[in-house]
Amino acid sequence: MNPQFKRMQVIINPAAGKGTPALNIMNSVFTGQGLAWDVSITQPGREGREQAQKAVEDGVDLVAVYGGDGTIMNVANGLTGSGIPMAILPGGTGNVIAAELAIPTNLRKAAELICDPRARIRKIDAGQINNHLFLLRADLGAPARVAEEATREMKNRYGTMAYFIAAFKTFFPAMATAQYRLILDNIAIESEGVACLVANMGTIGSLNLSLGADVSPSDGLLDVFLVKKGLDTTISVLTTAVANMIELSELGASLQHWKAEEVIIETEPVQHIHLDAEYYGDTPARISIVPGAIPVVVPGF
The missing domain is CATH 2.60.200.40 (Tumour Suppressor Smad4)
Structure with missing residues (x-):
């Protein structure tokens, strides 16, 4: 169990991870870890930013995102200025952000990283254009x-x-x-x-x-x-x-x-x-x- 995190919101892009039983994998990893977690789904027009902002308002201490690089970008925009860390559960085609940060591109291993007490928080830069990261x-x-x-x-x-x-x-x-x-x-x-x-x-x-x-x-x-x-x-x-x-x-x-x-x-x-x-x-x-x-x-x- 990772004592850093007690309450997590997982934001899922339903188009991600073709054929992957994502929720089953997450459930098998997170069960018994002392981590309370809930799920929200992206939709057209609500593609991660709003769900991340709502999670911050609800008092979570971690927001995880399952999707591709575009979904990760949207969730990051919702976390701007909050100080709440983001966990990446790769579910896209390229998963380039995960590869850059040495995060496992295998979903189960990425979920296990969240629960790993050896995991650390790295603050990364972002580009910005018209207040969009x-x-x-x-x-x-x-x-x-x-x-x-x-x-x-x-x-x-x-x-x-x-x-x-x-x-x-x-x-x-x-x-x-x-x-x-x-x-x-x-x-x-x-x-x-x-x-x-x-x-x-x-x-x-x-x-x-x-x-x-x-x-x-x-x-x-x-x-x-x-x-x-x-x-x-x-x-x-x-x-x-x-x-x-x-x-x-x-x-x-x-x-x-x-x-x-x-x-x-x-x-x-x-x-x-x-x-x-x-x-x-x-x-x-x-x-x-x-x-x-x-x-x-x-x-x-």
Whole structure:
């Protein structure tokens, strides 16, 4: 039993964990642990933020979320400023946030972590755009179009392969470039590119790829990447990274990288913005870092 927690709310995305008997697994782990727990379900228009806020008002000392990275982001927004820690029970397609934080992607093991007295609380940074937090990154350009192509139906049918199918559908037609004007902590940069990533975490996808070893959710900085060139270069960058399992930041001049506490982004033409693979809105945007925004239960090693 973990003496840190006595009362927990579990927020469940019912679309998560295709075929996984999630409640049975949770019940078998939590029973007998001295942990009172209740369940709430996300719904369209109430996708985790409201349930997390209600749990805080009800006096829980832990909020667990079962779902993918988008659901985790929504719950984190509901916990902002409360000091109540979040536990992650991975149930998505990629489970990238869990992988970044070394949280088991197996549901039973992730549930056991909550009850493990060796577990610790790690405060992680969050990106912020118009008072909305994200944990992974903001995607503009080609990555945002991949997120749009990878529909729920594709994820249910193909799992993580849905993102590769979506990538091929996005990359192999002619890829449009955009003009990016970035203001990084008051330093202005203009460049043409096919994609822009504003990252809080370095892990991308499920292939152990990383944007760079120095991309950390604990450094108080955003990492801004701009893929500068066209279709052939972009495909080369991605395939080289996959083939060699290396960091994308090692791939040279086609990828620019800066660090900043705040970035203002303007584009021509307007670009869609996806936060943690969920559509948020369009450019322009002002994105800032919120250091230590969310306490998360992580392994104690």
